[in-house]
Amino acid sequence: MEHPLQAWRDTLRELGVVGLVREPVAQAEAPQPAGRAAPEAPPPPPAPPAAPAAYAPPAGPVACPPAAAVRAAATLTDLQCTIEGCLACPLGPGRMKFVFGEGDPAARLMFVGEGPGRDEDLQGRPFVGKAGELLDKMIGALGLTREATYIANIVKCRPPDNRTPTPEEARTCLGYLHRQIELIRPDVIVTLGATPLRELAGITEGITKMRGQWQRIQVGGREIPLMPTFHPAYVLRQYTQDVRRAVWQDLQAAKEWLDRPADS
Ligand code: URA
Numbered sequence: 198m199e200h201p202l203q204a205w206r207d208t209l210r211e212l213g214v215v216g217l218v219r220e221p222v223a224q225a226e227a228p229q230p231a232g233r234a235a236p237e238a239p240p241p242p243p244a245p246p247a248a249p250a251a252y253a254p255p256a257g258p259v260a261c262p263p264a265a266a267v268r269a270a271a272t273l274t275d276l277q278c279t280i281e282g283c284l285a286c287p288l289g290p291g292r293m294k295f296v297f298g299e300g301d302p303a304a305r306l307m308f309v310g311e312g313p314g315r316d317e318d319l320q321g322r323p324f325v326g327k328a329g330e331l332l333d334k335m336i337g338a339l340g341l342t343r344e345a346t347y348i349a350n351i352v353k354c355r356p357p358d359n360r361t362p363t364p365e366e367a368r369t370c371l372g373y374l375h376r377q378i379e380l381i382r383p384d385v386i387v388t389l390g391a392t393p394l395r396e397l398a399g400i401t402e403g404i405t406k407m408r409g410q411w412q413r414i415q416v417g418g419r420e421i422p423l424m425p426t427f428h429p430a431y432v433l434r435q436y437t438q439d440v441r442r443a444v445w446q447d448l449q450a451a452k453e454w455l456d457r458p459a460d461s
Pocket of ligand 1: 310311312313314317322323324325326328329350430
């Protein structure tokens, strides 16, 4: 049977991390120091997240949800109801499903990607295709679960042929993401790729240069540290040890920030 640590070790290896993790010792062969109790069994996997609160979809498309209604949304469910029928930019009419974002509404760690792809458009959920599988593995390697984080995108509707959203499309959607961030109040945002870095932090320099460098953004009067890293789809295309190691370093920096003692 696979040792419980093996999957974690394999994920770290895939991310290019070697030498950090000791090879798991097969349980049958594990040496037992004389007179000591056997090590405790690993903790059971976390309970599945509670079902999200039910929400009522809007009766019909809302060409442009009023900014006042977006600002007034008091919960993520309210916000989703307010904007879900949005047709404010050319992406709206082309979508199969609106991809609002998902995760813990009080997540300390938030990921922001570019925009839904084909799988996300079909399912109405962010990062559920190949790039999402890699993102899930990376989150798991940090010792977290996807459900404990929040995952959203710059645009909530799929750009045709998975092209980069235009600045106009991104800016039309940005007010929604800002309200989402205000409601979630994450302690750290990790941006995935160049588009969320440009739209959230106004940084147009290449992601290769900017990744790994802490930024700060202001959302709703709060300053939030932002760690830019590569998009998982780029990691899959450019599957070199350097790229994987870079992403791993960036994610670890974000996790270390979250784990730092409260008064530091
Ligand atoms: N790429 C993104 O940027 N976001 C998704 O949700 C999926 C793929």
